[in-house]
Amino acid sequence: MIEVRNLVKSYGYIKALDDVSFEVRRGEIVGFLGPNGAGKTTTMRIITGYIYPDSGDVLVRGKSVVQDPIEVKRSIGYLPEDNPLYDDMEVLEYLQFIGEARGLKGSKLKDALDRVVTTVDINHVVYRPIGELSKGYRQRVGLAQALIHDPEILILDEPTTGLDPTQIVEIRSLIKDLGKEKTLIISTHILPEAQATSTRILIINRGKIVASGAPEELTQLARGDHSIHFVVKIGSPEQVAGILDQTPWIEAHTYRIRDNGEVEFVIRPKGGEDIRERLFLLARENDWILLEMWREKATLEDVFLSLITEEVPS
């Protein structure tokens, strides 16, 4: 559906995109994740034909955005970052303009307007000036704009930024519904957002794609599937550490001394095995007073952080 090929784009000295390639298949909901300034918006602007790449190309349904931008723009609905709108226009006026500019007229235009107004549920504000609307409603108007020509592909740049929690839930569920019949790319710098909405996550950092996969697959990337936290009351942590060092089923461990003198060990088991029982027996054998023990799964957050902090600018 969308083939992004070796995109390079610089702004002055800054390389915003450095050989970005990926593919989006029909029906996928791709979460485009990365810290601010990673190149998400630049990539989306190139796909939608707003800016041109220095080199590389994007094929949308086989059509090149460099050679045939008009054809590409026809099949995409786009909600730019910060959802820009004409404040002095009425909602319906605005949607009418977008519809007409997209070649709809007469009864087709009217049907399209009815459809989007119902989809995003803005029936009761269509005669209000856009400048008077709340942020949540503005976002709906922005989505309606992107949907008016019933595009196969929707590209949403940070669609929930600046909304309150209720509005975020509403917009997310709207996006989920849209995802049932459309191919979506949604950018965000918030991880739970990508996790909540997408079937696949692409992580971009410093203009490069650093990871791609289903949310669960990415979690697997975290080194060591889980770790055991193990709190004991003990005089000398070095002694415990020494014994742990010699234990074959432990890959690595660290400890920190809590304010009240208790010692918390974080232990990574070899091969991701469940070692809670063996740890308990080990504690009994050595007469350690075991206070707490729990297992912690590596979260996508850990993966994300490790991916985007690993690379240090040279």
Add this chain to the structure above:
Amino acid sequence: MIAVMKKELKSYYNSTMGYIITVVFLGLTSWLFFKTFFLYGEATMRPYFNMLPVIFMLFMPAITMRQWAEERKLGTIEVLFTLPLKDLEILLGKYFASILFLVVILVLTLTIPISIALIGSPDPGEIISGYFGAILLGGAYLAIGLFASSLTSSQIVAFILGLLFSFVLFIVGESFVTVTLPPAIAPLVRYFGLGYHFDSIARGVIDLRDVLYYLTVIVTFLYLTYIVIKERR
């Protein structure tokens, strides 16, 4: 193109700006004209047309100042340029909207020739030629203003730049500049003057060279605007 033009026209009349420009223009020019009209006691609109090169210089940049600057400031330029339209269509849509806005103003000034005709017998050829020239002159200023607006995201800066560009192109044709130049190049420099070409049209003489001059200015500045909007994305 039509969709963009309609949207631009609506935005003139959705904001108070459109009405303010119209009313102030009509009020100011009518007052300036009728102030001396009865003194001379001549049934002619020539003094009215004669002041247009200067008056337009102030008003035309005000008409175009928001056209690109506001799109940039709001970010709507991104929506605009991801619609399946050619850059040229968007540019011309905006330009023709400003021309239509000017035409509406000029239609409203028709009360002046009508009043003159009621009390005397003005030369209709001169009036028709004057209005034709006013559209060409205004069209040139509007193209310059549109170009100025494409350079910035501030309406005020766009207005001042538009005024500045227009002023430069106007002043080179005025006699108090050309007399300071060596006689060999003076006529050449004067030829670039925006007001110079309007003088004969206002007298009722439509010369093809004058028409071509204005069309050249319009095409040149629209082309410059086209380059700017392509490059600044």
